[in-house]
Amino acid sequence: MSSPPDSPGPEVPGPSGLTMAMTLRDFARGPIPMIEGLQARFGDVSRFRFAGSTMWQFGDPQLIEEVMLRKAGEFVKDKITHELDDLVGQGLLTSEGELWRRQRKLAAPTLQRRHIQAYAEAMVRFTRAMTAEWGEQSDRAFHHDSMELTLRIVVKTLFNLEMAHEIDRIGRAIEDGMDAFHERVHTMWRFIKDYVDPPLQPVHNRAVETLDDVIGELIRERQRDQSPGDDLLLRLIQARDDEGHAMSDRQLRDEALTIFLAGHETTALAITYALYLLANHPGAQQRVHDELDLRGGDLGANAANDLPYLKAVAQEALRLYPPAWIVGREALVDVEVGPWRVEKGDQVIIPTFVVHRNERFFEDPLRFAPSRWLDGLEKRLPRFAYFPFGGGPRVCIGNHFAMMELVLVLATILGEYRVEDLSESAVELDPSVTLRPKGEVPLRFVRRA
Template identity: 40%
Template sequence: MAVTTTEPLKKSPPGPKGHWFFGSGREFQRDRLGFLEECSRTYGDVVSFRLAHHPIIVVNHPDQIEEVLVTNNKHYIKHFALRMTKSTLGNGLLTSEGEFWRRQRRLSQPAFHRERIAASADMMVAFTERMLEGWRDGQTRDIQNDMMQVTLQIVAKALFDADVSGESADASEAMEFVLRCFTARVGKIIRLPEFIPTPVNIRLRRAIKSLDSIIFRVIEERRASGADRGDLLSMLLQAHDEDDGGGMTDRQLRDELMTLFMAGHETTANTLGWALYLISLHPEVESRLHAELDSVLGDRLPTLSDLPKLPYTENVISETLRLYPTVWLLGREAIVPTEVGGYPVPVGTTIYMSQWVLHRDPRFFDDPLSYRPERWENQLSKRIPRYAYFPFGGGPRICIGNTFALMESALILATIARRFRLSLSPGAKITPLPTMTLRADGGIPMVVEAR
């Protein structure tokens, strides 16, 4: 038995009783963020409920999150909902488990060393500048869509040195549909298998085929040429495991690239969309951001070497990820009997850990619903518990691209804000939509004004 304490375990955690068949599924589907917040307020740091036949335990304290993600991480695998993405993501880093995951992580890790990531900085700024060439003073734009397009182009260039600007709209549409299908499937009590030819399943297969065609084409061309372009694909093609000497098959390459292709642009795009939205609502933040950029950059474009001189810009990103974390929920499923917070966790139980809830907890953040980038000054991250703030997860499975994402977010934000001021379109109401990531439901319409 894998229980990690000699203290007597408590009974099952408190929580909403729910419907005899649906459990709390309907309440969770109706308002996921609100339901998790209410559970924390009403029942405390460890809460239990059911989503139909799935037993759930929610932990709402950094110490318990560390138990799950670090101390007892070998007691868990990824949760049932994420496993539903395997038809799209395959057996990539996000979904694979055990020794296979460890092998893939070893092969992929060198591509994310700081020196490799740094080489992409100028490219990120160049793609952003190309996007801004189409912006006109007084124009209303869906900023969320713009951020999706530019981050897709950046991740494609970084992953496999491909300019997909001509394909980015189709690829974004395909990814959007896949994500919506995933969210809809998680919310259903009875799920039809994907092989049944319903209109939705047919369209889903077409979307996956569209994405596959881009990735497999690039893999085939690169294998044929043997060229090393210094991108992630080149590194993965050359990588060989130190234990068995083997490399990745085309299918393994596809799965890793698909995972990074989808996750690597969706998350950063959402962060930037929320950042620009929040800046527009807080003139004092906008004023201080512009002052920093004007002082450091003047009339020139930002570079990687400027980032240490732009602490407020980086604080804007940190505060955005606190208040609107693009990854709003992590899940793990127990594969051995274990415990968390002094409560038993039977095999098959899913543990939920919500960044949305923890990042807004007044125990760890003063005035938590206020958007105040300055709160990150004086090393706040070292003064709060380690897992009070975990936008990229934690433990051995912390997001492999977190450094890339933070650099990209800061450089794109600096490139935009040095040239434009954005204001929310009159009458627009922005509502968070918790799908696989946290995005704005219906986009973020904003009016652009040249500075």
């Protein structure tokens, strides 16, 4: 099937002329219309020139598997992901090569399934502290609540700190940093940002200052008090390389900030979308309540196994609204992907959001149907038809942590409350690095009888 490296290869579909104008119009409407438009017009493969780069979009699981897994060594993260370097520096998400390999090896044990079981108690405790303020009924701007909750959980479990007074500052600074990032890469500023500073540049600069300040203090606090703990931060502080050197303060800052960024907003989004979907599907919500009532008792690290329907709800929410809605790579060398020759420096878009909604893999793909996961669907699917946590060597290091948190938080809330949707129309999306909702997600929580 694949052509020899020196042959021209098959002709590549992709926009030019009028269809490129359509693609640019879609981009102006937002990145999701753009990736959906490419898939609708050209199918699983398209190639085009955009913002000075050659871009490929691969929507086919076999091709995605080649990029993310089988030929992973021939790719690095894409240019857009590396735009995050300005904010998070060289942490796990953005570093490459030897630095990434060393840091991944160091961090991985703290996030393995066995290790994170100790965090279940904190996940439930912080969720109860949130619902304790809701009383019999509460109307919430829920995505805000959810972001605060997951930030608290990450700070406690991975940094062994309560830091109540700093949570808001960190949360706001990360959001500001993300807004500025969004402006730089997902709006028309992308085409001129190298010549003129975008309007949110000062906001970005202030966010970096705040994060340096707060995270620096947090690290110094843990360096001073190295009492034993299960936290990732202590492990990073105590790590030594082959020559016995500790990690620099800068590297510690980059890793800590990366975990804040990668670990809290993604999970918060998954919780928000799952509750929003349940609020709009009373039958599914009733089934969750029945399962929780039948199970009874306190929930621990095994909640996902004990609650198969709720786990299926989480999987279905991650399918329809994958928080990491797109993955990007850049070719390090000329490389063949299926019959296509991707050249060194080409950018590859892997549109998770589009693949997860493809009717070739999911019957009635836009329907929220958790039960589709109950009869072994995941095993029957091609490996890269459903991949909310990515795959290959750069698979999400927090995937077990996130699934456990998602199920425990949902179970704790829904054990006590029924959820209703207060918005007048369907949630609109505002994708940045993550798949954010546009504005708030207003939800009503009513205590169950």
